[in-house]
Amino acid sequence: MLADTDAGSVITAAQSGASWGYRLLALQFLLIPILYVVQELTVRLGVLTGKGHGALIQEHYGRGWAWVSVGTLIVACIGALLSELSGLAGVGQLFGVPVSWTMGIVFVGLSLMVVRGSYLTVERIAMAIGSFEVVFLVVAWMAHPGLPDMVRGSMSIPWHSPDYQYLVAANIGAVLMPWMVFFQQSSVVEKGLRAEDLRAARWDTALGAVATQVIMAAVLVATAAGLGTAAKGAALDNVPQIAQAFTRALGPMVGRVLFGLGLTGSALVATIVVTLTAARALAEALGADHRLDQTLRQAPWFYGVYMLALGAAAIVVASGVDLVRVSVGVQVMNALLLPVVLGFLYLLARRLPPAVRLRGAYEKAVLLIIVLTTGLGVYSAIAGMF
Numbered sequence: 001m002l003a004d005t006d007a008g009s010v011i012t013a014a015q016s017g018a019s020w021g022y023r024l025l026a027l028q029f030l031l032i033p034i035l036y037v038v039q040e041l042t043v044r045l046g047v048l049t050g051k052g053h054g055a056l057i058q059e060h061y062g063r064g065w066a067w068v069s070v071g072t073l074i075v076a077c078i079g080a081l082l083s084e085l086s087g088l089a090g091v092g093q094l095f096g097v098p099v100s101w102t103m104g105i106v107f108v109g110l111s112l113m114v115v116r117g118s119y120l121t122v123e124r125i126a127m128a129i130g131s132f133e134v135v136f137l138v139v140a141w142m143a144h145p146g147l148p149d150m151v152r153g154s155m156s157i158p159w160h161s162p163d164y165q166y167l168v169a170a171n172i173g174a175v176l177m178p179w180m181v182f183f184q185q186s187s188v189v190e191k192g193l194r195a196e197d198l199r200a201a202r203w204d205t206a207l208g209a210v211a212t213q214v215i216m217a218a219v220l221v222a223t224a225a226g227l228g229t230a231a232k233g234a235a236l237d238n239v240p241q242i243a244q245a246f247t248r249a250l251g252p253m254v255g256r257v258l259f260g261l262g263l264t265g266s267a268l269v270a271t272i273v274v275t276l277t278a279a280r281a282l283a284e285a286l287g288a289d290h291r292l293d294q295t296l297r298q299a300p301w302f303y304g305v306y307m308l309a310l311g312a313a314a315i316v317v318a319s320g321v322d323l324v325r326v327s328v329g330v331q332v333m334n335a336l337l338l339p340v341v342l343g344f345l346y347l348l349a350r351r352l353p354p355a356v357r358l359r360g361a362y363e364k365a366v367l368l369i370i371v372l373t374t375g376l377g378v379y380s381a382i383a384g385m386f
Helices: 007-020 025-049 053-061 063-094 099-116 119-142 147-155 162-175 178-191 195-231 239-250 252-285 300-318 323-349 360-385
Strands: none
Touching (some): 007 162, 007 252, 007 323, 025 053, 025 162, 025 323, 025 360, 063 099, 063 178, 099 300, 119 195, 119 252, 162 195, 162 323, 162 360, 195 239
């Protein structure tokens, strides 16, 4: 769930705070139960079937629909990878490190970690890296936001504005990501969780849902408070501009270091998750081995896709891209993909054995949440673009 607050999410939250102050703050907390409901379904499916998301779709709906789902995932992963690596490149530039050097270090380091490490090793490294996101909470606190301003801003909803609607879609897409659905289901399978672990896995997911959205809210608050009156209608075009919101509250050096650590943590852990997800999904669709406890010789498709995706994205980023525009655009694309992703998730949850499948009032509540969330995401994306 730390990967859910990735570089694109951080940048989207920062853009939200810069452009609209606290007007998108309430949305961050509204998304907590929605995020839990969605990710709990992936945990339930993974634990109780022992199969990944793509494999289940193929089993119940055929190979064609499985490839539709995997295709949706790959599009989301490509966008996410560009966003994560662009964030890392931006952090490097903050400290005078050339983009090509940053991309080279990231590619070599993450490739060696995956090829030489087990699942447990990779998970521990990712958790350690992701813990740097806690600095965003510190920055938000030190920015001294005014509680009355936060309340007034949260209650002011300018629905008439296409720019606001676009960022609503971006925030929804930043939280409900296609690759998180695939990753969490695959990860609980690879961990070997059983039915008796389901309760603990649900608590794990609930805590993660709260943590990721508190961090998103902290970034928004820190940016809105850090930019002050300048936040109204502002647009952030690059990482240094986003970092200014932090340096105003903490000073140039401390602000840059803390912002750099937080963004690096979010981008690196998400890069690990996104590349593993793409490699697992493709290998699974091809019927190839895809476990981290296997060697490069045992699972060549899995490791090959991982390094190919990581290397290709690094080359594109090294060529130069508009970080903020790409990051926000990727989140809006995620919102547009929600009908496919959440639709399959709901349908698969209804295929579980009677004792554990969705049923009764909870099934109706889940269906309502999925319909309303996808409807709002798609509507806001289209309205914001046109």
